[in-house]
Amino acid sequence: MEGRAAAPGAGTVLNALANGSGSAFAIDARTTATVELDDSGSVTGEIAGAPDADTRLIERCVELVCARHGDGVADGGHVRTESAVPMAAGLKSSSAAANATVLATLDALDRAPADALPDAERAHADAPTRAAACRLGVEAARDAGVTVTGAFDDASASMLGGVTVTDNTKDTLLTHETLPTAWRALVWTPEERAFSADADVARCERIAPVADLVRDLALDGDYARAMTVNGFAFCAALGFPADPAVEALPDAAGASLSGTGPSFVAVGTDGALDPVAARWQEREGRTRRLALDTAGGMVAR
Template identity: 70%
Template sequence: MEGRAAAPAAGTVLNALASGYGSAFAIDAYTTASVSLGGEDATGEIAGEPDGDTRLIERCLELTTERYGDGEGGHVRTESDVPMAGGLKSSSAAANATVLATLDALGIEGVERETACRLGVEAARDAGVTITGAFDDASASMLGGVTVTDNTEDELLAREEVDWHVLVFTPNERAFSADADVERCKRIAPVADTVLELATDGEYARAMTVNGFAFCAALDFPTFPLVDALPDAEGVSLSGTGPSYTAVGSRDALERVRATWNTYEGDTWLTTTQTDGARTR
């Protein structure tokens, strides 16, 4: 009774902390979960993070076996290309991968991916690793492409496939979503409403740029990576609650941005959007 699955990371179009509405897009970097069922308890480990918080992946295993199995225990191990607490939806990717790997281990087929995604969102709330439930991030990771969601209702409002190159800059620091100043973010709700209008009109790149400047101000992150990316990038934003930034556009344009971002302290890497979403392996 073993299973394995992988789910992509994601970048932000609209952070849901301000208004409850969010938007995110999947990128071609992955978290993989391996699940072995057996025993009474759910245990977990994160490769390369011996002191990592495993509550989320353990809760994903528990909820999935409660709903689709006989409440079995088991062990889940995750490995990731995605830096933890970097704003690149590593928690959503880990949750999605764990739920799918557990279904794979149970031999369960035919569960709709939106349903599986909501299990991971429920587990994230139970584990206290998210403020909004992060259905925007989770849906982008599970379904691929770019999604727009109402996180207060866990409702998928729109999904579209996008074909972008993506540049990522991750500073040498971490920022946990649960530590974000929610009340300060709510003060920029009128700006978030404008971002939502742009996103629902399909203006995702413009939306993410407006989001980036607003949330850098609200969360006290520097805006120079955004300014330095313009006008080459089609869109650029703080990703999630930081500290990573993502820029989208053509490869040639992003190579120019990369030359500047490489002068910062941290890691810069180039990838693409991902449209297939999470999958079992």
């Protein structure tokens, strides 16, 4: 019983730490999970290239899927992930890993959602929706203690593709759309890492009035201005210098600190992002230009 699936990382429009509302958009950097199920009663995990990394999240994803959809045929196994999304960089690596693992486990059980399967394949009658599969990953993230908010905003963007706006306090999807097709994402990631579970939530909650404004902009479809306001507000709340966002403007349509950092992400057309890329490439770290992802989490063959 083996399954394989992939899901993309994402960039931030609105960080949900301030008011419980969040928004994110999927980017073309993917995590792939391979799951082998058995009846051993225990789940082990590994992350390619990171032998000492914490695997509780992906193991918990397998456990939850088997408990909810396994019908007693499997209660153990092994999961391995490999990723183009750097860990603890604000690019939703945990959400991508959780979504990929959940889908891979469902694939191994022949329960993958219909819209996560290749066109030629038909879903089992009892297969969950991708939204339901996404919520299993969110539940696993809370169980594993790798998220403060539950990250339904990040997880929904990763699972569904495009851009989503959510109420993370209720795991409710408010909006799901696509960004302009001509846009690309530019991502700058320094060498340092920042774990979202370590963020100062109380300090972030102090900027809730600004987050309310960002939420309203996002719900109106003004994602570029929303992410820019979010970026400056959360740089202040989380103690990051806003210089990369300043360097992105006014060329980029929008720019923000992504998640709890340390990455910054900008969106716009290729031509508009060229001068931003030139400035960011002078910084230490890695600058990447990526397509926006509209496919979301998919079973991989």
